[in-house]
Amino acid sequence: MRLGASPEGLLERLAVWFRWGPKPVADTHAAFLFARIVMAAADAGVFEALADGPLGAQEAAARLRLQPRPLEQAMRALAAQGYLIARPDGRYALTRGARQWLLADSADTVVHKLAFQRAEWAWTERLDGWLRDGAPVDMHASMGADDWRLYQRAMRDMAAQPARELARRLPLRAPARMLDLAGGHGLYAAALCRAHPGLSAVVLERAEALPEAQRLLARERMGARVRHHACDILADAWPAGAYDVILLANVAHHLTEGENLEVARRAAGLLAPGGAFVVVDHLDQGLRERSRIAPVLSVFFGLTSASGTWPVEAVAGWMREAGLEPAKPLRFLRSPGLVALAGRLKRRRPAGPSASSPQA
Numbered sequence: 001m002r003l004g005a006s007p008e009g010l011l012e013r014l015a016v017w018f019r020w021g022p023k024p025v026a027d028t029h030a031a032f033l034f035a036r037i038v039m040a041a042a043d044a045g046v047f048e049a050l051a052d053g054p055l056g057a058q059e060a061a062a063r064l065r066l067q068p069r070p071l072e073q074a075m076r077a078l079a080a081q082g083y084l085i086a087r088p089d090g091r092y093a094l095t096r097g098a099r100q101w102l103l104a105d106s107a108d109t110v111v112h113k114l115a116f117q118r119a120e121w122a123w124t125e126r127l128d129g130w131l132r133d134g135a136p137v138d139m140h141a142s143m144g145a146d147d148w149r150l151y152q153r154a155m156r157d158m159a160a161q162p163a164r165e166l167a168r169r170l171p172l173r174a175p176a177r178m179l180d181l182a183g184g185h186g187l188y189a190a191a192l193c194r195a196h197p198g199l200s201a202v203v204l205e206r207a208e209a210l211p212e213a214q215r216l217l218a219r220e221r222m223g224a225r226v227r228h229h230a231c232d233i234l235a236d237a238w239p240a241g242a243y244d245v246i247l248l249a250n251v252a253h254h255l256t257e258g259e260n261l262e263v264a265r266r267a268a269g270l271l272a273p274g275g276a277f278v279v280v281d282h283l284d285q286g287l288r289e290r291s292r293i294a295p296v297l298s299v300f301f302g303l304t305s306a307s308g309t310w311p312v313e314a315v316a317g318w319m320r321e322a323g324l325e326p327a328k329p330l331r332f333l334r335s336p337g338l339v340a341l342a343g344r345l346k347r348r349r350p351a352g353p354s355a356s357s358p359q360a
C-alpha cells in the first residue's frame with residue numbers, strides 16, 4: 001500500500017514517471033484538503049442523507065442546514081474522487097464504497113473513526129515541535145471524557161473486519177479462556193468467542209475507556225462470556241488463571257520496548273499448555289515490502305505515545321525472550337499491513353519476573 005496520487009491514463013503516468021507534476025503538493029495540499037472534505041461531509045451527515053436515494057446539493061443543503069454552494073463544491077469533489085456518483089439530472093448518489101464505509105449502520109463503517117480524527121488532527125499539529133524536542137503528546141493522558149468516548153467507537157470501527165478475520169484464521173484448539181489486554185470495546189474477544197463456542201474472555205482496559213467500551217460490548221450480546229475488568233495492564237495485576245489465548249491487539253505501538261517485553265513475559269507466565277500469546281499490530285515488514293503504511297503510522301505513534309510500529313522481528317524477539325516460540329506471521333487479507341504473530345510456550349519455561357505481578 002502506497003499513499004499519494006494514483007495517475008490515470010497515459011499522460012498522467014508519464015507525468016509521474018518524468019516528474020512533470022509536483023508530487024509533494026499532491027502528497028500534502030491535495031491530501032489534507034480532501035481528508036478534511038471527507039471528514040466534514042461525514043460529520044455534517046452528507047452520506048447519511050443520501051442513504052435512501054440521490055439528492056441534489058440544494059435539497060441536501062436544506063435537509064442538513066448547510067450552505068448550498070459550498071455543499072455543491074464539496075459534493076463535486078467527492079464525486080471526482082469516487083465517493084459520490086454525479087448523475088446527469090444533477091443529483092448525487094452514494095458509491096458502493098461510500099455505502100460500505102460511511103454509513104453508521106454498515107458492518108464496515110468507519111464514520112466513528114473519522115469523527116475521532118478531529119482529535120488526531122489536533123495532535124498532529126504538534127509534529128514539527130516533536131521533531132525538534134522529541135516531546136510526545138501522550139494521547140491517553142490528554143483526552144477528556146468526550147475524546148475517550150469517540151476513541152472507543154473509533155477503535156471499534158477499526159476492529160470490526162480484522163476481528164472477524166482473526167477469529168476465522170487463528171489456529172486454536174478448543175480454547176476455553178481468553179485474556180484481551182487493553183481490548184477496548186472487546187470486539188476481538190467477542191469474535192473469537194463466537195468462533196469457539198467453549199471460549200469466554202476477560203477484557204482488560206483502562207477505567208477511562210470503560211463507560212463507552214462497555215456500551216459497545218453490550219451491543220455484541222455476548223452476555224457473561226465476554227466481560228470487562230478495569231486494569232492498567234502495565235501497573236496492575238492481571239486476573240490470575242491459565243489462559244488459552246492472550247491477545248495484545250493494537251497496543252504494542254503504544255508501549256516501549258521494555259514494556260512490550262514485560263507484557264510478553266507476564267503473558268507467557270499465564271498461558272495454559274498449548275496456549276498462545278497473540279500480538280496483532282501494524283508491524284513494520286521493511287521498506288521493500290508491499291505494505292508501507294507501518295512507517296507512516298510509526299510517526300503518529302511516536303508523536304502520540306513515544307512508541308511506534310515495531311518490526312515483526314522485534315515482536316518475535318520479545319516472544320523468544322519470554323520463552324515463547326513465534327509462529328509464521330499471519331497477514332490480514334482485508335486490513336493491509338496488519339499482522340498477527342502468535343507465540344506458543346516452548347517446553348521449558350524460563351526463569352523471570354512473576355507473570356502476574358505488575359511492573360515495578
Ligand SMILES: C[S@@+](CC[C@H](N)C(=O)[O-])C[C@H]1O[C@@H](n2cnc3c(N)ncnc32)[C@H](O)[C@@H]1O
Binds near residue numbers: 140183185234
Ligand atoms: C488502539 S486501542 C486498541 C483497542 C483494541 N485492542 C483493538 O485492537 O481494537 C488501544 C487501547 O489500549 C488501551 N490502553 C492503553 N494503555 C493501556 C494500559 N496501560 N492499560 C490498559 N489499557 C490501555 C486504550 O484505552 C485503548 O482502548
